Amino acid sequence: MNISERLTQTATENPSKAAYIFQDQETSYQELEGAVTKFASSLKDLGYEKGDHIALVTGNSPYFVIGLYGALRLGLTVIPVNPIYTVDEMSYILKNGDVKGVITMDLFVGKFEHMDKNLPDIRHYIVAETSQDMSWQQSSLSDKMKSFTMLAQAGSLELDRPTLDDEDTAVILYTSGTTGAPKGAMLTHKNLYSNAKDVADYLKYSSDDRVIAALPMFHVFCLTVSLNAPLMNGGTVLIVPKFSPEAVFAMTKQWQGTVFAGVPTMYNYLLQYATEHVQDFSSIRLCISGGASMPVALLHSFEKAFNVIVSEGYGLSEASPVTCFNPLDRPRKPGSIGTSIWNVENKVVDELGEEVPAGEVGELIVRGPNVMKGYYKLPEESSVALRDGWLYTGDMATMDEEGYFFIVDRKKDMILVGGYNVYPREVEEVLYNNDHVTEVAVIGVPDPNLGESVQAFVVVDDSRITEEELTRYCAEHLAKYKIPATIEFLEELPKNTTGKILRKNLREQVKQ
Structure with missing residues (x-):
């Protein structure tokens, strides 16, 4: 069993049930199942075969759902990519991931225009129309472009599904690359x-x-x-x-x-x-x-x-x-x-x-x-x-x-202060307990005497709060070697698109 087959089962058991709701529009399991099968059929007509890699570069939308399940139904390996990645970040994943096709949205066509010449293996950009502005259709990539909506409507419901093995790679997820280049984790069906x-x-x-x-x-x-x-x-x-x-x-x-x-x-x-x-x-x-x-x-x-x-x-x-x-x-x-x-x-x-x-x-x-x-x-x-x-x-x-x-x-975030282990989370928990601290991140910074010392970055709801005040607060709850040597106030902590705080960016800020 795989998630695409399970979708077919659910659509058979409860066809009229709403599978998803987007922008006040309900889509039933039967409607989703039909769109997925037609989209898979259209991909097959375009020449895609089991084992080919296809990137999914969209925001939260039905395009993501249909694109994912449709590609998986045909036995393709899907590589979801953060659409706000830079050209360099995205190019690396598309090259390293041996991508042959990209499912995306009209909003991001300009980004692909900048990188296409360095991606000779990409055959098609399957573009979902999200706006009334059709200028993207005059893109330099127009000969490679296909309409997502057309493919999801024009395909056949009579799809000869390939046999999918449990150990076939279904998705490759590129890790955020906090150290070195991103790595693609291969997840099977x-x-x-x-x-x-x-x-x-x-x-x-x-x-x-x-x-x-x-x-x-x-x-x-x-x-x-x-x-x-x-x-x-x-x-x-x-x-x-x-x-x-x-x-x-x-x-x-x-x-x-x-x-x-x-x-x-x-x-x-x-x-x-x-x-x-x-x-x-x-x-x-x-x-x-x-x-x-x-x-x-x-x-x-x-x-x-x-x-x-x-x-x-x-x-x-x-x-x-x-x-x-x-x-x-x-x-x-x-x-x-x-x-x-x-x-x-x-x-x-x-x-x-x-x-x-x-x-x-x-x-x-x-x-x-x-x-x-x-x-x-x-x-x-x-x-x-x-x-x-x-x-x-x-x-x-x-x-x-x-x-x-x-x-x-x-493991890599642990701070070694004069031979003692300091875990950032322990210090962060103490600072979060202060009524005026709304966000906090703690990192280790080089120290000539101790090897490393603790540095905290905080966001507070009262501009009158001082570093000395927070240091005294920490001293009431932490051993001396765990107390931040420096506390820096920020308007907001750097985060990735999922809201995870980026300690890497804070470390780079300290080096500057």
């Missing part, structure tokens, strides 16, 4: 299906659920938790084109959303917006947080404000992505990423790969049907990440006596 099914069942998704897709669909968090998982169990996806607190609250109220998934920054924005505008979030039965550790103070504030449980989980691209969630059948533990989801094993090990006792810090490793087959064209990196059937995550964690895991920090 089995990886995608197993994780979507296990997440849907673990979180008790049903056909009554309306899951808000406000995270970027090209990111694996949204791809699995907010798109594939609800479609797995016959739910409805509420597509938010671009995250904003106003858009999320409006979509939730109008369509009675039941599940919201986001990163901690999104929860912070929702909470801040709601302090100024009264909002109704009462239809939401469950909130899911991932992508980064959620500050405990923020978790408590959000739950109190909206009377809803926030279940924090954990995942990474290489694991499709989910490995842990706080269980729904008992109280969740603040600060914990929860326990292993069904069919997935997690454990904490030392440098030799031996499991450490409960409460001790080690590296989190993962095993299960969701773990990637390797990095595309990178056998050495694959062998480092995948050892003896386990995926080494690079995240430092502990596990308590009840099997709950707690992320301490990224």
Whole structure:
């Protein structure tokens, strides 16, 4: 079974049920199934064959959903790409990923005009029309362009589907490349299906659920938790084109959303917006947080404000992505990423790969049907990440006596101060507990005497707050070597498109 076959099953079982809602328009499972099959048929007519690579460069929209499922139905390997990447960033992925076709939107045609001459292997740009401005049709790429809408309408419903093996590569997800060039994690049909099914069942998704897709669909968090998982169990996806607190609250109220998934920054924005505008979030039965550790103070504030449980989980691209969630059948533990989801094993090990006792810090490793087959064209990196059937995550964690895991920090983010280990998250949690701190990120910076020292970047809601005041506050709660040597005030912390704080940018800022 794979996610494309599962969509066909659901469309047969409940054809009139809404699969997704976009811009006030409901699309049924039967309509989605038809569009997916026709789009796959049109791709076949254009000469695409099982195993070819096709890039998906769109915003949150039906084009992403139909493009993804249509390409997978034909046995193509899909490479989702962040549409706001620069020409250089995107060119690297399209070249490295051996892409033969690109599914995109008219808004981004200009970007491809700049890079096409360096991408000789790309046969077509399949363009979704989103505006009345048709000037893009006079593009220098017009001979390679095909209309997405035409392909999704003109194809045949009589598609001779290729046989898809569980281990065939379905998707290649390029990691953010915080160190070196991005690496393409190869996820199989089995990886995608197993994780979507296990997440849907673990979180008790049903056909009554309306899951808000406000995270970027090209990111694996949204791809699995907010798109594939609800479609797995016959739910409805509420597509938010671009995250904003106003858009999320409006979509939730109008369509009675039941599940919201986001990163901690999104929860912070929702909470801040709601302090100024009264909002109704009462239809939401469950909130899911991932992508980064959620500050405990923020978790408590959000739950109190909206009377809803926030279940924090954990995942990474290489694991499709989910490995842990706080269980729904008992109280969740603040600060914990929860326990292993069904069919997935997690454990904490030392440098030799031996499991450490409960409460001790080690590296989190993962095993299960969701773990990637390797990095595309990178056998050495694959062998480092995948050892003896386990995926080494690079995240430092502990596990308590009840099997709950707690992320301490990224292995590479740990700060070594005079021989002592300092985990940024511990310092960040203390600063988040200060009533005036709304955002914080902590990094290590070179120190001639101690090797490294702690530097904090904070966003506050009161310009009268001083560095000395926050330093004194830290001194009340932290050992001396953990206290930030420097605290810098910023208007906003740098973030990627999923809202994850970019420590890499802060490190570069310090070097300048």
